[in-house]
Amino acid sequence: MRPSVRQLxxxxxxxxxxxxxxxxxxxxxxxxALSGQIARLEELLGxxxxxxxxxxxxxxxVGDEVVERAKQLLTEFDDLGAAAEAHAQxxxxxxxxxxxxxxAPYVMPRALGLIRGAxxxxxxxxxxxxxxxxxxLLHAGKLDALLLALEADLGEVESLxxxxxxxxxxxxxxxxxxxxxxxxxxxxxGQRVLLLEDxxxxxxxxxxxxxxxxxxxxxxxxxxxxxxxxxxxxxxxxITLLPLLSLPSVASLPGIVVRPFTRPVxxxxxxxxxxxxxxxxxxxxxxxxxxRLLEPEGIPADVGVGSGPSEAAAVAASGSSAAIRATATRRxxxxxxxx
Numbered sequence: 125m126r127p128s129v130r131q132l133x134x135x136x137x138x139x140x141x142x143x144x145x146x147x148x149x150x151x152x153x154x155x156x157a158l159s160g161q162i163a164r165l166e167e168l169l170g171x172x173x174x175x176x177x178x179x180x181x182x183x184x185x186v187g188d189e190v191v192e193r194a195k196q197l198l199t200e201f202d203d204l205g206a207a208a209e210a211h212a213q214x215x216x217x218x219x220x221x222x223x224x225x226x227x228a229p230y231v232m233p234r235a236l237g238l239i240r241g242a243x244x245x246x247x248x249x250x251x252x253x254x255x256x257x258x259x260x261l262l263h264a265g266k267l268d269a270l271l272l273a274l275e276a277d278l279g280e281v282e283s284l285x286x287x288x289x290x291x292x293x294x295x296x297x298x299x300x301x302x303x304x305x306x307x308x309x310x311x312x313x314g315q316r317v318l319l320l321e322d323x324x325x326x327x328x329x330x331x332x333x334x335x336x337x338x339x340x341x342x343x344x345x346x347x348x349x350x351x352x353x354x355x356x357x358x359x360x361x362x363i364t365l366l367p368l369l370s371l372p373s374v375a376s377l378p379g380i381v382v383r384p385f386t387r388p389v390x391x392x393x394x395x396x397x398x399x400x401x402x403x404x405x406x407x408x409x410x411x412x413x414x415x416r417l418l419e420p421e422g423i424p425a426d427v428g429v430g431s432g433p434s435e436a437a438a439v440a441a442s443g444s445s446a447a448i449r450a451t452a453t454r455r456x457x458x459x460x461x462x463x
Contacts (some may be wrong), residue, residue, distance in 0.1 A: 127165055129201060130394035133193040134161040138400055139191040142181045193271065199265035206268070214406045216245030219291065219320035222258040222267040223250060226326040226350055227394060230369040231271070231418055238414045242366035243407070247416055255325045262399060271415070274395040276325040282405075283397040283410045287419035290368045291333065291382045291390045294375065296360035309385065316362040326392070332364040333390045350374045367392060368420040375423075382423055425432040 138158070148158040166173050173187035183191065209217045221359050223232060232250060239248060251258075251267060255276045261267040262281070274283055275385035293307040301311055312365040317334045319341065320327040331341060342362050350370050358380035366375060366382065375382045396412050398404070 125168060127168060127194075129198070131161050131165040132198055133167075133192050134158050135165060135191060136198065138162060138181070139183055139187070142183075144176075144181065155270040190203070195264060199263070199399070202265040203401050203403065212462075213245060214404075215243040215410055218247045218249060219404075219407070220249045220251065220266065220268045222269070222272070223255055223271045224258065224259060224325065225252055226320075226324060226367065227271055227273075227369065229369075230254045230373060230416070231394075233413060234418055238326065238417060239411065242410060242414045246407070251449060254323045256323065260263075262397070268402065268404065269396055269411075270302065271394070271396055273325050273329065273392040274397070275329055275392055277398055280400060281397040282400050282402075283395050285393050285395045286412055286415050287394055288391040289394050289420060290372070291330065291365040291385065291392070292368060293363065293385060293422065294354065294357050294366045295363045295381050295383075297360055297379045297381050298360055299363065299381070301363070301383070304383060306386050307383050309337050312339075315339045316342050318342050318345055318347065318356055318362040318364045320350070320353060321348055322357055326350075326367065328393055333365060354380060357425075365390070368423070371423060384423065416454075 134147065134151055134153075138144060141150070141335055144155050144158055148155040151158060153161075162173065169190065171186045171190070172184055173190060174241045175182040175184055228250070236248065239246065251261070253261065255272055255278075258270050258272060259281075261280060262270055263279075267389075270281075272278075273289075274285055280286045293301065293311075297300050301307060301315075304311075305317075312334050315378050315388055317331070317339045335341070345356065345361065347356065350366065354366065354370075354374035356362070358377040360379075365385065369380060373422055394415075396408055396415065398408055402408075
C-alpha cells in the first residue's frame with residue numbers, strides 16, 4: 125500500500141509548523157483527523173516520523189528525510205497537473221510568478237498589459253519576495269517561475285536571460301563626483317556607499333562592485349527599498365549604485381544626481397527562471413519575448429541635477445545591451461562578479 129497525497133500534505137504541514145493544530149488549520153481538517161493521517165502514515169512506513177508530547181513536536185532523523193522526499197513528490201504531483209494544462213492551453217491557465225523587490229515595481233506595471241496582449245487566456249498571480257525565499261517557493265511548487273537577477277546563486281533551475289540592467293552612480297547634488305559627466309570605477313575608492321539590507325541580491329551585487337574598487341560600506345545604515353536608498357542619497361548621506369530600471373521612479377527626487385559609468389559598465393542580468401521539471405517552457409519562452417521589450421534604454425533626460433540627453437545617450441551606448449538571445453542554462457554565469 126502506498127502513502128496518499130493527503131497523508132503527504134499532512135506530513136509536510138506538520139513538519140512546517142511543528143504544531144498539530146496549526147498544521148490541521150493549513151490542511152483544512154480537524155486536529156484529530158490530521159493526527160490520524162500521520163499515525164496511519166507512520167504505520168504504513170514502519171517508522172516514527174515525529175517525537176511528540178503535550179508541549180513539543182519534533183521531527184525524527186528519519187522523519188526529516190521522509191519530509192524532504194514528500195515535498196519533492198508533492199511538487200511532482202503539481203507538475204503532473206501543470207503538464208496536462210500546458211498541453212491543453214500552452215499560453216493559458218494560471219501562472220504564479222515570483223518577482224524580486226528591486227524589479228517588481230519598475231517592470232510589472234508595464235509588463236502585465238503586454239502579457240495580457242500576448243497571452244489573453246493567462247491568469248498571472250504575482251508574489252514579491254527576495255531571491256532566497258522566491259527560490260524556496262519555486263522548488264516547493266508554490267511558484268511556477270521567477271523574474272530576478274541571474275547573477276545570484278540560483279541552484280538547479282532553467283533560465284532565460286532577458287536583458288542587461290546597467291548600474292549607474294547616484295549621489296547628492298553637493299557631492300564632488302556629482303560635477304562629473306561620467307564616473308570611472310576608480311572614482312569609488314574611499315567613498316561611503318549606502319546599500320540595501322541583507323537578503324536583497326542587488327545589495328550583494330552592488331557591494332561586490334564597490335568593494336573591488338576600494339569603497340567603504342556604510343555599516344550604520346541599511347535601506348529596505350530602492351526608494352529609501354535614493355532618498356538617503358539625495359540628502360547627502362553617501363553614494364550608491366542604482367539599476368537603470370529604477371530611475372524613472374526612484375531618481376526623480378530633488379537633489380539627487382545620477383551619472384553613467386565609463387566602460388566597462390557594471391550591470392546585472394534580468395532573467396526568467398523555472399524548475400527544470402516544469403512542462404511550461406513554451407509559455408516561458410513567450411513571456412521572455414514580451415519582457416525583453418522592457419529593456420531600459422538609458423538615463424531619462426529629466427533625471428538628476430544637470431543631466432541631459434548627452435548623458436542618456438552615453439548610458440544607452442555603454443550600459444544597455446540589445447536583448448540577449450534566448451539560451452537556456454542551468455547555472456548562469458555571473459557577469460558582474462567577472463568585472
